[in-house]
Amino acid sequence: MLNPYRKSTQGRFLGTLFLISLVFCLSFAQIERIIAQTPDASQLVQQGIERYKAGDFRGAIAPWQTALNFYKQSNNHNNEAIVSENLARAYQQLGDSEEALSYWEKIANYYRNSGQAQQYGRMLTEQAQTYSNLGQSGKAIALLCGVSDAQSKSDTKPQGESNCLPGSALQIARQQKDKLGEVAALGSLGEAYRLRGKYDAAIKYLEQADKITEPAYKSKILNSLGNAYFNKAQREKIRADSAKQLKIPKSDEFQKNAIAYYTKAWNSFQSSLGFARQQDDKVTQMQVLLNLIQLDYRRQDEQNLTSASLKTTRENSQSEIHIQEALNLIDKLPNSRNKIYAAIDLANLPESSKDASLSLILCSSKTSLKRRLSDSQVNSLLLNAVKTSQTLQDSRSESFAFGSLGHYHECRKEYKQALDFTQKALWSADQKLQARDSTYLWEWQTGRILKAQKKESEALPSYERAYTLLEKIRSDILLAERDLQFDFQDIIKPLYLELAQLRLEEASLEALNIETRKIQLKNALETIDSLRLAELQNFFGNDCILTITSEKNVDELLGSNTAVFSSIFLENNIAILLSLPSGESQLEWIKESRENVIEEIQKFRQGLKEGVKNPIPYDRTHAQKLYDWFILPFKDNLDKEQIKTLVFVQDGILRTVPMAALYDKEQKKFLVEDYDLANTPSLKLTAPKALNRQEERALILGLTKQVEVDGNIYLELPNVRSEIDTLKERFPKNKPLINEEFNREKLNQELNKTVYPIVHIATHAQFGTIPEDTFIVTGNNNKLTINELETSLRQVNGGSRAVELLALTACQTALGDERAALGLAGVAVQAGVRSALATLWSVSDESTLKLITEFYGGLKSGMSKAKALSTAQRKLIQAKKIEDINDQYDNPAFWAPFIMIGNWL
Incomplete structure (x- = not known):
């Protein structure tokens, strides 16, 4: 980027x-x-x-x-x-x-x-x-x-x-x-x-x-092919990083694939440039040069790319040659939108490869980004871009040219000029409605400039207009350009977070009256919930999730004893917002630094995972700290409203935290001993509805033997057979598909033939950085990706045919991989089901059997899904007092990773 x-x-x-x-x-x-x-x-x-x-x-x-x-x-x-x-x-x-x-x-x-x-x-x-x-x-x-x-x-x-x-x-x-x-x-x-x-x-x-x-098309075909190879290389690099965190053997293979595709992209672009020069096709030459420059930055940034043809030092790279050639060529291009955008791209080139992946949006507040070209070159390019756009009477390109000039001055902290050019960009964007999709950028830029001058009250309306515009066009942006997945963190997410921070900071002012504070907290919650929706849509890469969006306010979604915790990771701190069924809200800021909180979360989660292999007496130190930060400040309000169920809408790394294991050192209790717990990826995607108990038919999918998928060995799950037998006993109307019969074809046949409100999958599941690496392991050494599972389950989704509960046991996510955790958080939404039961990491299949048996027993007795899970977890906590349960299972490593996602009723 x-x-x-x-x-x-x-x-x-x-x-x-x-x-x-x-x-x-x-x-x-x-x-x-x-x-x-x-x-x-x-x-x-x-x-x-x-x-x-x-x-x-x-x-x-x-x-x-x-x-x-x-x-x-x-x-x-x-x-x-x-x-x-x-x-x-x-x-x-x-x-x-x-x-x-x-x-x-x-x-x-x-x-x-x-x-x-x-x-x-x-x-x-x-x-x-x-x-x-x-x-x-x-x-x-x-x-x-x-x-x-x-x-x-x-x-x-x-x-x-x-x-x-x-x-x-x-x-x-x-x-x-x-x-x-x-x-x-x-x-x-x-x-x-x-x-x-x-x-x-x-x-x-x-x-x-x-x-x-066909010589006339050769350069264009090769240029497009280079883009495809480049996109593929980026995807393979992300897969390599994800596999490395998951400790999957294919990490090296994905890395080699990335190198190979980067090399193919380079060769295709070079060939395209050669053909374009032969034909004196200056427009295509410029297109290819800009692509090569982008690739140059990526190559310089990838230390592992060691091919002799790919130089990694600035002195020896082709980057300077390509940039100079593009600068020499730009004046020879005919006046067109192509010429304008080429000037903008060249003007915005960052100085070094390490800054290429950072958004220049942040240059005035977070980084010390410098541009590759001199100030005089940047100014000349952008002024000429404005002139060309005005000659063409092209309001859209004029808007981007003025906006880029405003951004240039914003980075130089020349706020008067920055605001002047940004206002011109806004005016141009409204002409003939041709640049409305850019208007949110200029409103956002206006807000940033005003905020940088400590004019927060003036900045807030600009941020709000930017947010409103982006909400209208966000789906189109995400769906139109799939490779935006790689840039979401820089291009879209900061706007939501900056607006939420402004609203939360205003709500925190002591002089603010109660009603205005309520409105700002409500607006902040709406902003963050919209971000959750955008993150899921970005991760899964389609618009299916929009079909079950709820527009109700949070208090309309809550029962009389249910509260919602929303965590918000901001630039320098963390906010926690509690929504109560009475309509009241409570905001607390975590006083620890963001970095300290993240470090504590990682230690807490790692300690739990290690307990699976070595169930020594559990050290509650980290669990106590997290409880004191995230729950204790709200305890009085929770007690006052007699809250029994907590629903968490988590942000970032908090999605990987098993909240059930947070520990109250005063009461000497885990959080799950006081409350029934659930998670939902977004309140807008939640429509609480009790389980339809008229049809308790279950489709049971399971794997009992060792398999190999993508070079990774998934060990035998010996207790899956007993787990399946338990399900059969609980749900006499059942259909088991085990081992070889557990495949996509058989799954589709059954779903087409019969309605199954409960789909239980007893196998390994992996949640990776991208949907392609998020899958469940099936028979015959195969896998079913989350998108393929969605395609299958959506056959029965909707109305009375909706799948009420998808249960996944033996899941695995990468520690600290927020995108992998996002995939897990959104599994119910993506699969098109009301609720999903899943685990944050793989646990003993024997302890899983115990917990699942208790869970379905509670569900059959009429409990809500959240209560049935929490009750099952409490039973394992009491393992030392119950003769038929292994006393090691009181360690939270065995029960804490189970989470209920989506509809908690």
């Missing part, structure tokens, strides 16, 4: 418009015939062509529009279509994709109705590219291959030649033996899958396109 605005610009700038040169050249050839037929209109057409070639895209539109009206009046439909194509391209160049799309659709209909199949197929590709630019890659894939939007979300492999549906762009090109159309469709399809985060599919399509010898 080279700058905080790249995500908003690169879809328009780096998106490969494969078909422009092809169809435009054909249009010019046809235009020769137009000139002879209609001299007046032909002059207008030629005038537009000359302006277009000169980079005056807006200037080309007026004469073409006049010519188009002439052809409409004379019913010259063929010429009307040709001029419409060029108008669509002009609007595309200006970044007005919606206007371009309206033309492409009309042109496609004309060619289809007139039987011009080849042209119709090409227009489908043009439409698809426009949809990709709009962030609607699912629609693009449907036009190019006929694949449904749902299929494009789940497919990891490209469709074969015969699998693209008749009438799709790719099938038409192949039927017509249109090689140019085929390579354009393949390239566009690869790009659409890349934007969707399906990098393997993207690479295969782009590699197919690369095999077709």
Whole structure:
């Protein structure tokens, strides 16, 4: 991530418009015939062509529009279509994709109705590219291959030649033996899958396109292929880091894969640059150079990349050469949005590779980031970007140019100039509604500038407007650009946290009246809960979770004896907010430093995990400290309202904390001995509803033998058979799928055939940094990812057919890996079930059997899910007093990791 605005610009700038040169050249050839037929209109057409070639895209539109009206009046439909194509391209160049799309659709209909199949197929590709630019890659894939939007979300492999549906762009090109159309469709399809985060599919399509010898497209195909390799390398690096934390043998393999894909990206970009130079294609040259610069930063930052072709020191790297070449090239580009965004990207380059992954948004408050270019170079680039955008009358790019200037001065602490340019960016963003998705950036920037001047009361309204705007478009941003997963922490999360902090700080003012304090606490809670939703959506990479969102206030969700704890990790401290059923709220700030709290949490959790292997008398020191920080300040209010159930909405590393094991040294009790406990990833995703006890049918999935998945050995779980027998006894209406029968096909068959309110899975489960590494182990050395499990379980989701409870035993998450913990926190939401019972780490399957037996016994007797779990945990705490339970099981290592997620009733 080279700058905080790249995500908003690169879809328009780096998106490969494969078909422009092809169809435009054909249009010019046809235009020769137009000139002879209609001299007046032909002059207008030629005038537009000359302006277009000169980079005056807006200037080309007026004469073409006049010519188009002439052809409409004379019913010259063929010429009307040709001029419409060029108008669509002009609007595309200006970044007005919606206007371009309206033309492409009309042109496609004309060619289809007139039987011009080849042209119709090409227009489908043009439409698809426009949809990709709009962030609607699912629609693009449907036009190019006929694949449904749902299929494009789940497919990891490209469709074969015969699998693209008749009438799709790719099938038409192949039927017509249109090689140019085929390579354009393949390239566009690869790009659409890349934007969707399906990098393997993207690479295969782009590699197919690369095999077709079409020099005009070679540089564009290779550039897009380089982007796909680069994205894949980033994904593999994340997997390597996650596997290392989970101590999985494949960590080294993922790391090698990352190196290999970085190298492939480098080679593809270099080849693309060579072809672009041969063809004197300056626009593509700039695209590739910017990609190479981004890769240069990543390579310099990765100390493990030791390939001889990848230099890691600044003195020997190609970085300076690429930057200088881009600076020399920029003035030679035609005036266009591409040129503007290239200037912005170059101006925002950080000085060193170690800063490349940091957001420049934070430069004025948290870091000492410096830019790669001199102040005079940065200022010149951005001022020229403003001038070019004004020449083009392009309010969207003008907004980004002004905003970047404001950000430049913000980083220099020149707040008057920063605020002036940021206000101009806001004004430009409102013009023609073309840059509304950037407005939240400039409102946020305004808030930061005012906050930096200690004008918190003036900053708060700007933050609130930014938040409101981002809430409206957040889903579109997250779904449109899947690789935003890598940058979420820098681009979106800080806005929510900064606004929450402002609201909490205002609520903490002693002079504030009670009603205003209530409002600010309520607003802060709403902000953080929206962040929880955004984090889950970002992690899982789809919008399924939105289907069960609740818009009720927290007090409407709570029963008379239930309270909610919301933890908020801010920049320098931690806030805990208690919501009570009476509507009252209590805010407390953890007085310890954030770093000390995190260290204490890690020691607490590590001590518990070690107790599984060596159940010596448990040291309660860390559990006492955490209790004193997180629970004790609220004890009076909890007692006053006779609270019996605590629901935790945790942040960051707190998601990995088994709150049940916090210890009250005064009462000499664990937290779970006083309260029934549950967790939920977000209050907006919670709709408390009691278990439907009319249908107590259970689907039981289990693994009793040792298996190997991804090079990791998962040991035999000898007590799973007894666990399954217990489930069968508790739920006579059951269907077991054990070992070899435990597979995706059998699971789907059963779910299609029968309604199962309870799905119990007795096997190993892993929660990694990305959904691909979050899975359950199935029979025959296979696995079922969380997304695949969601696809299966959603078949029965909704209304009376909803899965009420998903139970997962023997889970594993990485210590301190907040994204892995996020996956665990959101498992119920992602799987499309009301509640999930899971563990924070793998425990003895014998103790699991005891706890699960007690849990389902409580559930059958009419207890809520939270109460049934807490009651089972209390029984293990009393292990030394109960003859039929191993007395070691009173150690919280055996009972604390079990948590109830989602609906607690």
